[in-house]
Amino acid sequence: MYEGTTIVAVKIDKGVAVAGDGQVTFGNSTIVKHGARKVRRLYEGKVIAGFAGAVADSLTLCEKLEGKLETYQGNLLRAAVELAKEWRTDRVLRRLEALMVAASSDAILLISGTGEVIEPDDGIAAVGSGAAYAQAAAKALVRHGELPPVRIAEEALKIASEICVYTNDNIIVEEL
Numbered sequence: 001m002y003e004g005t006t007i008v009a010v011k012i013d014k015g016v017a018v019a020g021d022g023q024v025t026f027g028n029s030t031i032v033k034h035g036a037r038k039v040r041r042l043y044e045g046k047v048i049a050g051f052a053g054a055v056a057d058s059l060t061l062c063e064k065l066e067g068k069l070e071t072y073q074g075n076l077l078r079a080a081v082e083l084a085k086e087w088r089t090d091r092v093l094r095r096l097e098a099l100m101v102a103a104s105s106d107a108i109l110l111i112s113g114t115g116e117v118i119e120p121d122d123g124i125a126a127v128g129s130g131a132a133y134a135q136a137a138a139k140a141l142v143r144h145g146e147l148p149p150v151r152i153a154e155e156a157l158k159i160a161s162e163i164c165v166y167t168n169d170n171i172i173v174e175e176l
Contacts, residue, residue: 005038006130006167007050008156009101009108010138010149011123015175016103018048019153021130021161022170024055031168039174043069046104047076048174052128053098061087061098065111076104080117088115099127105176130157130164150175 009018020038025031039050040062049065051058064086068079080102087093093113100111108125110118118125124142126135138156141147147155154173161169 005052005128006126006134006157006160006164007038007052007101007128008126008131008134008138008153008160009048009050009103009124010142010152010156011103011108012142012149012152014105015149016048016105016108017149017153017173017175018050018101018103019157019171019173020050021157021167022172023166023168025166034168035170037172039172041174042066042102043074046074046176048103048176050101050127051098052100052131054096057096058098058100060093060096061100061111064093065100065102074104076102076107076109077117077119080109080111084111084113084115084117087111087113101125101127103176126156128167130160130167133160133163133167 007020022035024033024036068082072078102109124138134156137159141152157171161167
């Protein structure tokens with residue numbers, strides 16, 4: 001479990017949004033920061049990445065993904081697969097404790113250090129301690145409304161922040 005972080009990504013047609021809360025928790029009970037930025041634009045602003053886990057580990061992985069995107073000319077799926085392979089097999093990287101969501105106008109992917117690169121069927125992905133709440137809220141909002149992805153991601157995180165003690169409502173949203 002990656003306490004103190006919740007990221008949700010929503011893709012509808014070509015519209016994509018990734019939202020992250022701002023809470024950073026030290027240990028399992030102390031909030032040390034309310035306004036962290038856990039969502040980043042990569043590859044000339046064409047990819048959005050959100051991360052859950054140890055901050056230094058997450059930032060290292062964002063830099064690695066950026067490098068893979070450069071190598072594969074912005075092909076998110078190829079870059080994610082290559083990152084996951086390196087993450088799983090490299091002696092240093094495999095010790096990193098983080099999860100990522102990466103999104104482009106073509107796909108949303110969950111990426112893990114165990115080699116997982118998963119594209120959700122419904123265009124909704126979430127990671128972090130409040131992920132289940134945010135994902136459930138996003139699914140309900142998609143099924144029963146006509147909101148754009150940016151509003152769905154934001155509202156899903158607001159709902160998660162009302163339920164999960166490790167998620168706050170200081171939300172940063174990036175959209176494509």
